[in-house]
Amino acid sequence: MADTPLSESAAIAVIREMLSAPAPALEVGVGDDAAVFHFAGGSIILTVDSIYEGIHFTLDTCGLADIGWKAMAASVSDIAAMGGQPLCALMSVAFGAPPTEDEVRALLGGALEMSGSCNCSIIGGDICRSSSGLGVSVTVAGTPHAYGPVLRSGAREGDIIGVTGTLGDSAGGLYVLKSGHPDLRAKFPALVDAHLRPESRIPAGEILASCGASAMEDVSDGLAADLVHICQESDVGCEIYSEAIPLSGELRALANEARCDPLQWALAGGEDYELVFTAPEERFSKALSSLAEREAPATRIGVVAHASKGTRLIAPDGRAESLEGLGYDHFLK
Known part of the structure; x- marks a missing residue:
């Protein structure tokens, strides 16, 4: 049932299915301890940003898909601010209660929609339980402009x-x-x-x-x-x-x-x-x-x-x- 709370392993299975599409330069995706992504030499821009329930959003004004989008956009924007191009992202989610399949799909779906708009693949992450509401953290790796990053x-x-x-x-x-x-x-x-x-x-x-x-x-x-x-x-x-x-x-x-x-x-x-x-x-x-x-x-x-x-x-x-x-x-x- 899509509205039944999931176990951690069941939630991961839903996430793995949603992230199963091939991604350029991804060598090892969801399922191992870490992802393996091929970067073609040169410098890499790295950034991380987090949003938390009660600080950056409330669930009565933001839907889960919107929260997924906003979390991804915040980190991707840091790459834009240096004149770079985002390549891949890791997403860590802490739910305040065991999520349903619909909730997992909504949150990750919003993040995928945003990342897809700028050709940035979500290649892995983490999921856990929080005692203080929903929290989402996104790490993005990108490449600087040929002229170098703008600082x-x-x-x-x-x-x-x-x-x-x-x-x-x-x-x-x-x-x-x-x-x-x-x-x-x-x-x-x-x-x-x-x-x-x-x-x-x-x-x-x-x-x-x-x-x-x-x-x-x-x-x-x-x-x-x-x-x-x-x-x-x-x-x-x-x-x-x-x-x-x-x-x-x-x-x-x-x-x-x-x-x-x-x-x-x-x-x-x-x-x-x-x-x-x-x-x-x-x-x-x-x-x-x-x-x-x-x-x-x-x-x-x-x-x-x-x-x-x-x-x-x-x-x-x-x-x-x-x-x-x-x-x-x-x-x-």
Whole structure:
């Protein structure tokens, strides 16, 4: 019965069947103590990310397929942020109670859907029981761009700061889901999708790497926090302009209805998984043109400054506000 709780061995059997499709470069898959994957020389980018019930999601707002998708997207996005291409992933799941076959298939199905969208094979992992709810951890291995990985530490004074897509949509979607109003969810479906099924910007990251981006990071903790990360690693400051930060029309409409500031969702909401990047003027213009050709819009939002200027948000009237302390922090929330 698909709705009957499974034993560990029965759950593994379902997972093994779902991961049975051939994967390029996979030599040993599920069934042994470890997977064997053939990497064709050179450097490998490695990353791991985890999401936990009650911290990153609740089961009353996220379905299991959405949780599988989000967990995979978070790690794949780290590869995108370095301009790389994801190759394979390991997924560890801890269930708060013995799962049913339907639950295993939903969770893994969402992860497979996301990984399949960027040609990243799930080649193994682990399953166990948790005393504190559902937890999912995903490790991804990928290859850097031919020009090398784009790091957080390469920004230089005078570089232009840009960001792909629009920001704050995920936070807006979370607001809609937490409201519990079906009519609100029906009115703002794109925001809900942005939160439940975020896209990782793999093609954009590769374009930015090929155009010579000097630094890059994915917007997972909010624009403010992630830009501060780049500045800290590069030993620089920055000035970004509030009126330049790209916000979607749907986010603006929700903010107007909810009487909220959409800029705060963009600065501190997180989980947009867009790419914030820096580049010298001439390379920045080339990057915008190349991204536009691939229908991946990006926006100029500011400039890298001397470290002594700090990290500042400039309002239309010229008032400056520090970006420090904005954004998500696991240990301060």
